[in-house]
Amino acid sequence: MTEAISAWSAELLGVEGRVLDVVRAPHPVLATEGAIVDPLDPEMIQLAADLVATMRVSPGCVGLAAPQVGVAAQLFSLDVSGHPKTRTCHGVFVLCNARIVESSRNEKAREGCMSVPDFTGDVKRATRLTVTGVLPGSTEVVTISTDGFEARALQHEIDHCAGKLFLDRVAGAHAVYPRKVYQ
16 A cells, blocks of 8 residues: 555646645644545645645645644645655655554654744654555555654644644653754
8 A cells, every 4th residue: 555655646636736824833723633534525635735835845844734724624745755864755645534553662752843833842752653544536545654754744744633733742841942943
């Protein structure tokens, strides 16, 4: 099933992606659990293209979830290509209704977020991960197994779809830091 993810591209959606504004905490949509989406719905296909377009123009962005553009839906884009911490990479893809089916090897690392631009935080996450979801424009369930930074990024975006920010996962105020690099 990983082949379907690796072969996916935003161009397959057949619509032009638009660059959307990213909402910032404490916007209420960021704390709202996203609705399950129909991956064949033309609005969700357009949103998938918009997420990729917005992610591509945002420096340092490796993932973007629908709630971050003001839509409470279980849909996110991801692309860790070229990130210095990446070991395993499946390229750019969008997943609908993603679920973690297996995880192991928890490790604490620093995370940032476009919706919380002034801070980073230490978050404990699994370093090995298996996720299922559906590619937009399809009804086929795909499975992705990954590790390291891509696993962390997937968990971060799945959290967004569940109405959680990385700040909800830090051990306390001592694990939150002012962002040092502004992009």
